[in-house]
Amino acid sequence: xxxxxxxxxxxxxxxxxxxxxxxxxxxxxxxxxxxxxxxxxxxxxxxxxxxxxxxxxxxxxxxxxxxxxxxxxxxxxxxxxxxxxxxxxxxxxxxxxxxxxxxxxxxxxxxxxxxxxxxxxxxxxxxxxxxxxxxxxxxxxxxxxxxxxxxxxxxxxxxxxxxxxxxxxxxxxxxxxxxxxxxxxxxxxxxxxxxxxxxxxxxxxxxxxxxxxxxxxxxxxxxxxxxxxxxxxxxxxxxxxxxxxxxxxxxxxxxxxxxxxxxxxxxxxxxxxxxxxxxxxxxxxxxxxxxxxxxxxxxxxxxxxxxxxxxxxxxxxxxxxxxxxxxxxxxxxxxxxxxxxxxxxxxxxxxxxxxxxxxxxxxxxxxxxxxxxxxxxxxxxxxxxxxxxxxxxxxxxxxxxxxxxxxxxxxxxxxxxxxxxxxxxxxxxxxxxxxxxxxxxxxxxxxxxxxxxxxxxxxxxxxxxxxxxxxxxxxxxxxxxxxxxxxxxxxxxxxxxxxxxxxxxxxxxxxxxxxxxxxxxxxxxxxxxxxxxxxxxxxxxxxxxxxxxxxxxxxxxxxxxxxxxxxxxxxxxxxxxxxxxxxxxxxxxxxxxxxxxxxxxxxxxxxxxxxxxxxxxxxxxxxxxxxxxxxxxxxxxxxxxxxxxxxxxxxxxxxxxxxxxxxxxxxxxxxxxxxxxxxxxxxxxxxxxxxxxxxxxxxxxxxxxxxxxxxxxxxxxxxxxxxxxxxxxxxxxxxxxxxx
Numbered sequence: 001x002x003x004x005x006x007x008x009x010x011x012x013x014x015x016x017x018x019x020x021x022x023x024x025x026x027x028x029x030x031x032x033x034x035x036x037x038x039x040x041x042x043x044x045x046x047x048x049x050x051x052x053x054x055x056x057x058x059x060x061x062x063x064x065x066x067x068x069x070x071x072x073x074x075x076x077x078x079x080x081x082x083x084x085x086x087x088x089x090x091x092x093x094x095x096x097x098x099x100x101x102x103x104x105x106x107x108x109x110x111x112x113x114x115x116x117x118x119x120x121x122x123x124x125x126x127x128x129x130x131x132x133x134x135x136x137x138x139x140x141x142x143x144x145x146x147x148x149x150x151x152x153x154x155x156x157x158x159x160x161x162x163x164x165x166x167x168x169x170x171x172x173x174x175x176x177x178x179x180x181x182x183x184x185x186x187x188x189x190x191x192x193x194x195x196x197x198x199x200x201x202x203x204x205x206x207x208x209x210x211x212x213x214x215x216x217x218x219x220x221x222x223x224x225x226x227x228x229x230x231x232x233x234x235x236x237x238x239x240x241x242x243x244x245x246x247x248x249x250x251x252x253x254x255x256x257x258x259x260x261x262x263x264x265x266x267x268x269x270x271x272x273x274x275x276x277x278x279x280x281x282x283x284x285x286x287x288x289x290x291x292x293x294x295x296x297x298x299x300x301x302x303x304x305x306x307x308x309x310x311x312x313x314x315x316x317x318x319x320x321x322x323x324x325x326x327x328x329x330x331x332x333x334x335x336x337x338x339x340x341x342x343x344x345x346x347x348x349x350x351x352x353x354x355x356x357x358x359x360x361x362x363x364x365x366x367x368x369x370x371x372x373x374x375x376x377x378x379x380x381x382x383x384x385x386x387x388x389x390x391x392x393x394x395x396x397x398x399x400x401x402x403x404x405x406x407x408x409x410x411x412x413x414x415x416x417x418x419x420x421x422x423x424x425x426x427x428x429x430x431x432x433x434x435x436x437x438x439x440x441x442x443x444x445x446x447x448x449x450x451x452x453x454x455x456x457x458x459x460x461x462x463x464x465x466x467x468x469x470x471x472x473x474x475x476x477x478x479x480x481x482x483x484x485x486x487x488x489x490x491x492x493x494x495x496x497x498x499x500x501x502x503x504x505x506x507x508x509x510x511x512x513x514x515x516x517x518x519x520x521x522x523x524x525x526x527x528x529x530x531x532x533x534x535x536x537x538x539x540x541x542x543x544x545x546x547x548x549x550x551x552x553x554x555x556x557x558x559x560x561x562x563x564x565x566x567x568x569x570x571x572x573x574x575x576x577x578x579x580x581x582x583x584x585x586x587x588x589x590x591x592x593x594x595x596x597x598x599x600x601x602x603x604x605x606x607x608x609x610x611x612x613x614x615x616x617x618x619x620x621x622x623x624x625x626x627x628x629x630x631x632x633x634x635x636x637x638x639x640x641x642x643x644x645x646x647x648x649x650x651x652x653x654x655x656x657x658x659x660x661x662x663x664x665x666x667x668x669x670x671x672x673x674x675x676x677x678x679x680x681x682x683x684x685x686x687x688x689x690x691x692x693x694x695x696x697x698x699x700x701x702x703x704x705x706x707x708x709x710x711x712x713x714x715x716x717x718x719x720x721x722x723x724x725x726x727x728x729x730x731x732x733x734x735x736x737x738x739x740x
Contacts, residue, residue: 017043024053028080038087045091048084054095054102057081061123062109075119082123086130096127097135103142110152121161129168136173140182143169150189157198158207163214166191170238171221180234187237192218192247199271200254205263212267215242216274223296243275248305256312262321262340269343275302276350303358306351307365313344314369317378330384337382345375345391352398352451363451372399372451373459379485380468389488396461396492399451400499400509452505456512462524465493469531490539493532 013030016022027033027047036044047053060081065074085092096102109116109124131139143149156162169186173179198211222239241247255268276298320340326333348371351362366372372395379392455461472483483489500509513521 013041013044017047022047024048024056025077028077028084034080034083034087037084037089040089040091045089049091049095054092055105057085058102058105061085061120061127062106064117064120078120078123082126085127088130088134093131093134097131097138100142103131103139107142107146110149110156114156114158116156116159116161118159118161121156121159125161125164125168129165129172132168133172136178140169140173140178144185150186150191150194154194154198157195157210157214158204160210163210163217166214167217167221170218171225183237187241192238192241193250196247196251196254196271199251199264199268201258201261201264203264208263208267212270215271218242219271219274220277243299243302245301245305248272248275248302252305252309252312256309260316260321262338265316265321265340266343269347272302272306272347273343273350275299276347276354278354298354300358303351303354303362307358307361310362310365310371311369313347314371314374316344317341317371317374328384337378337385337388341378342385342387342391345378345388345395348372348375349391349394349398352395360446367450367454370458372455376459376461376464379488380464384484386484386488389485393488393492393495396455397495399455400495400503400505449505449508452508453512456509461492461496462513462516463520465489465496466520466523466527469527490532490535493528494536497528497532 013027013032013036016026016030027044033044037048048057058081060078065078085096096106106124106128109120128139153162153165169182173182192215195211195215199208203211218238219242222236226236226239251268251271255265278296278298320338323336323338326336348366351359351366354362375392375395379389382388468483468485468489472486476482496509500506500513503509513524516524
């Protein structure tokens, strides 16, 4: 049987290895060559570790394949070669890492002119990255001996694979002393400063973007490693350089030198936002109790470097880089907000959330420039830009809640879209969650108190909220659309009310609102007590028990039964709960019987099997015959001589249900009226003390189709019915037949 299906262990690869003149190309044609290599096939590894084979594999991943070859086959061998070189087999790693000639061949790829082939660059980066991890000392020593190594890497930084190589050098070097030596070497080579030089308007956008992302990753990796390796007393030199006032100042100077391009400004702001990160969520791993892996302190030198340049950021809000008109679903937007102004708004929000000794200097400068007033103007101008609305909302919340460093917030921004969306979700969560009581503001926070006063007096936050709300109501009354910022405006108003009642600056906010003109103050009080309260009530999600839960598929279909026959009108919630509780009481089930214990499961099903249900309908047994007769009329046996059962035709159904006139439970009697047949069944199961099934006879005289459904009506509204009508078949009134 085994040999019948040709499942023997020998393969064609073994036969090839038997040949004296076998070539590397022939072996790479075999589908199982990679699996055999990972399984450490001795003969295969001996062949591959020969000098000429290793050189040929390195040549494949460092040399451009000849043109004119089919694209599917052109990079087939380079891809297989890369997988063989990085399959993490000791023989191959030793051959590559211990022999300098092999490393020279690999290093020659960096000496090629730009631009590099991105696919070959990924093969090169993966191979040398594997060696950095497995043959760390040898590779680091080799690279440090190459005088122009960093210059070549930064020359090709427009290829994303070079970013990966730099990050490998920072994060994958072990042990700790060797890592510190590597970091010192990279710092001596001015890696941070040289990356900052690449964020310049004169550089191409791809180079600027990759340099910015590399700096952001270096900052995050360095901070993570500093927290993980608490025993290392020596600080990370790269992180210290990036947080220095000199480096931050150089970055800002590059951003605002010469022509102000959106690419340079946005990429520079991304680095600043990463430096201002105070908390960062975990991507992989277990979060702490606050939902974040670690928190970070912002170096005051960063704020001291940013403060003189705030005027340039303010000017960008007024005059951003030119953008062409944009066609939207609501028409042509002549002056789009743009990515530049959105990132400036993110930066302002991050600065306001930063708790540092230099925070007062930044707060005073923002007040002097009147930046918040300008952001509020943009908030109401760009009605449908919710990205901007969120940032302005965060700014207001940060001003009204000075202890912002205790909030669950990640003000940083990565260049990847996923990180940006995750940041926005975390920021919205921080605003929506109730905050713990915060300490009273001390005189040391006078600069922040100035921001609060500036927000209410100069920016006229209350007047803006009232005016925008009134304008929106007017537009909606005229048949227009609800403004896109109304949700964020509601949350801003709630933030004001919440912090006026129990926030850390509640006394100051109450005083500022009390100083408003009498008419404005009266409108605000009316707005809070009526309009805002009603809006919050509508936005509040009802408790589950207060709603009639339905499947989502029921929203698009109408019930064939009249609305007055619903379960909710037949029984109160209390009665339904009592029926459920009594059902459990009668059977004696408890929570422990439904746990995951094997014994409980078996016992529970044994008891269910012994249940004998009694439906005491009080009617004669003729109903059984009537039911079978009706079933036979609708269910026809398959017969070749009959008409085609798949033929489309209209079928009318008439629904008949036997009615149970009353049910009894523990001495109580209730009329079974205005309930569906399912409820009658539940009632019948629930009635009777013995739970013994007893199908009585039912009157066989069923009403004709379309007859009145008198049994569902109350006795007072109709003349007395006969015994047959009381105990016979239910009759639907005004029920239209339907077909599928």
